[in-house]
Amino acid sequence: MQYVLNYHIIRICQSQNLLVNCFYRKNKLLHVCVQLSKALRRLANLPILILGYTPPECATQLAEHQLTQTIYSLPYAEKLSAAAVKANCEITGHIKLDVGMGRLGFRADNETSMQEAMSVCNMSGLFI
Secondary structure: OHHHHHHHHHHHHHHOOOOOOOOEEOOEEOOOOHHHHHHHHHHOOOOEEEOOOOOHHHHHHHHHOOEEEEEOOHHHHHHHHHHHHHOOOOEEEEEOEEOOOOOOOEEOOOHHHHHHHHHHOOOOOEEO
């Protein structure tokens, strides 16, 4: 389903003569496609949520292009927070809860994990 949605987004961007740049890092598609976010903003000024991983060193691009980054673990949140503070910017974040699939996110059925998720809300450089 996600591939179909990505295909349609790219087709819309192509029909509007917008450049779409996706690039790879360590053989994984990096979900921060700055050109794509600019293109989507021109089509509709809506929030853009990145569901996948974005390297913390891309903190300035996340802030500059007003992209909301999914935060799925305390170590990742700490790295993202440190990168945002170092870059003197604030990143908008979305806390991902694992409600049963066991794949990604803070475990909703685990008190310690939920306390970790709540601690993310108080980290410098992050706006949740």
